[in-house]
Amino acid sequence: MTGITFRSDMGVDLLDHMGDDDSIVRAARVSSGSTGSEQANKGLLNMLARDRHGSPFEAVTMQFKIDVPIFVAREWFRHRMSSFNEVSGRYKVLEPVFYVPDMQRPLRQIGKPGAYSFEPGDYQQQYIARACGMRAAKTSWEEYQFQLDRGIAREVARNVLPLSLYTSFIWTVNLRSALNFLSLRWAHPDSTVPTFPLYEIEQAAMKVEEVITNLVAPEAMKAFNVNGRVAP
Amino acid sequence: MTGITFRSDMGVDLLDHMGDDDSIVRAARVSSGSTGSEQANKGLLNMLARDRHGSPFEAVTMQFKIDVPIFVAREWFRHRMSSFNEVSGRYKVLEPVFYVPDMQRPLRQIGKPGAYSFEPGDYQQQYIARACGMRAAKTSWEEYQFQLDRGIAREVARNVLPLSLYTSFIWTVNLRSALNFLSLRWAHPDSTVPTFPLYEIEQAAMKVEEVITNLVAPEAMKAFNVNGRVAP
Amino acid sequence: MTGITFRSDMGVDLLDHMGDDDSIVRAARVSSGSTGSEQANKGLLNMLARDRHGSPFEAVTMQFKIDVPIFVAREWFRHRMSSFNEVSGRYKVLEPVFYVPDMQRPLRQIGKPGAYSFEPGDYQQQYIARACGMRAAKTSWEEYQFQLDRGIAREVARNVLPLSLYTSFIWTVNLRSALNFLSLRWAHPDSTVPTFPLYEIEQAAMKVEEVITNLVAPEAMKAFNVNGRVAP
């Protein structure tokens, strides 16, 4: 089987954005008609995050290109306060790019529902997880190609492909909804609300947060973090 | 491989609902404070559907249990104006129920993007589509079970499973959003807006419409249909 | 001026609802496929509220008839995750029902933005607030009637009416969104998140909560309250 690519990382690229920390301040100050110094603005952002005044954070919008396995995309699309445009297996022949867990991915789930912890797999489990993932990818890709070669429609043939297949989508989201995503999808030590995200979406969430912090709204992210990472 | 079930149908069951045709009329009549005869109420429903006064249709809510393959659920979850609670492959061991196309499922896609038509497969294509689907299901199920047996976490092992795996979810939706679903997911001859739904979700949409027509809001559905099936 | 009614209370009536505590449990248990005893179900509701698993609370929907002044309705309509059908001053001649503050309504705002407190007015302030409200109502109602009598359209004439005019609407909302409303609109002593609701909408929120607790989902409301009244 030629041409199959395996990867373990999550792709997060910022395509565009509207607004920054100042946009949040401007939206918030509309209500009182006030203005303030830079220091006062930081204090205002902190107050908005602390007291959960969420609507001013909707004044910033962002657009990302996301490349993740389907099992991650399935969780991502549950965030309804955002927009998605995704590659369609009905309209194009898909690319053979599949996820397999890397060495960092914990493989063993310990404990009971509501109180799980995850621990690294032993050497054999690491081998098995990768080998099974690769085997399933190769076999299913052959079944997919075989059907396409016999003239069967893409939208039928693709049903044999596994959840580890990578997909791509454009995600348009405002900062308030993005903060909700981050509070749920990253079990950050500073969080005051418990969350148990899937490892792979947490890896993606870390990248989303890094991008927003560096390129979009650093002071807002600081306010989010010092106030327990509760989505406002 | 024991225990695998193959099916081709879509499961749609009404669990509960709030309101009916009269609820729509009541919501609409709030604006004018008027009342009317049964005949006037039918005329009102017709006017609401014709002129796209959508909000009164939000006065009816429904709850369904849906059983469909993941590739259908993926489309379903794009309907953001509704609520979903789905089986989780993180919290339970999944059931080996897989979709394979039946004899009615058109297998050949003819034409160019934006102008596709679908036609039945020939005998060989029908055989191949089913055989590939069954083989992929069995192989991937073995890989899933093998990993679980070696103590690998459910949420890792499930990634080898194909999009043809059945999933279950509870769908809570108001009638306005449901009409939008029906207008997009059923290429009905009475539709005035073109749509090109996936065959399998169209089968499910037909069942959703049958349930709403018979058990929830028959006059509203009549008004929807005689006015070109445009979601109000 | 004949026929004017003054009132100070907020009208909240449950018209219909779908589901109850058990519906939340059923929606939550879909993910794990589990069942449980009545005691386990209460524990589950508590866990859902504590850890902010919000989506199962969307499985319950409610419909209310709300009668409040326009200045209260203006805040209410900011809750976008719900449906509204309101009396229209374009389609009907409005009723002369106006709000004036009663003796319980605090009239003096003490302190700075972000740290306000409210205290009762003195006797003179109480008199003035009521007298001004009644005078404004009567004067504007005369201007409204005068314009209608001269053949001026309702939608133009109504612009002279004050924010104290009562309006009516049907509010269709799921329990998750209703909990968000309650967490923001009632500064309850058990709340862990600060909020500074308008007195009048807080009076209405108390009635909404009483209705939900008594008639819809008592155990869910208990779980909401013992977990700091944070909307899940």
Next chain:
Amino acid sequence: MTGITFRSDMGVDLLDHMGDDDSIVRAARVSSGSTGSEQANKGLLNMLARDRHGSPFEAVTMQFKIDVPIFVAREWFRHRMSSFNEVSGRYKVLEPVFYVPDMQRPLRQIGKPGAYSFEPGDYQQQYIARACGMRAAKTSWEEYQFQLDRGIAREVARNVLPLSLYTSFIWTVNLRSALNFLSLRWAHPDSTVPTFPLYEIEQAAMKVEEVITNLVAPEAMKAFNVNGRVAP
């Protein structure tokens, strides 16, 4: 009474935006992975508008400053797929700016519900509408000021103010939702769906459309208009 301003126009200013026609094309082409010439892109925009493929239009977001009377803002805030930050009469003393109808504003409503038409007022009606509006504004503003002077809280005093009072808000909205706004709030001759917007919000909608056409997405607006102005 000094300092009162009367105006009849609607204020619409673009503060910021993300994306343009190309962003819509990019979002749409993700599904098929295709690229195209400039001519092909125009054809694609036309197809998206014609066949109601709405989600790519969500890839463009805009932010406006809106200055309109409260009776217009009340309709505007019904558009739930957008974000609002509004001047608060709780946090600041309001400005005495009031709406009165100008000579173009039709004053007489002819016909029955569902089949209204509006015609200009005669000279006397024009005089009355303006005089009543101005009188109500002045009287209520005096009542507002009187209460504030006696130490009554802003949030109580403002209840005497009429619906003609101007308010300001920041509106953050994506292009899809904006097209829905335009299709409902402008009874444009090219519309294929009937709508009966309030005159004043239609004036504002015309300005919103002019801004989007000139500054944001001209080809998308062309596609919207040649396809019957149906929101995709």
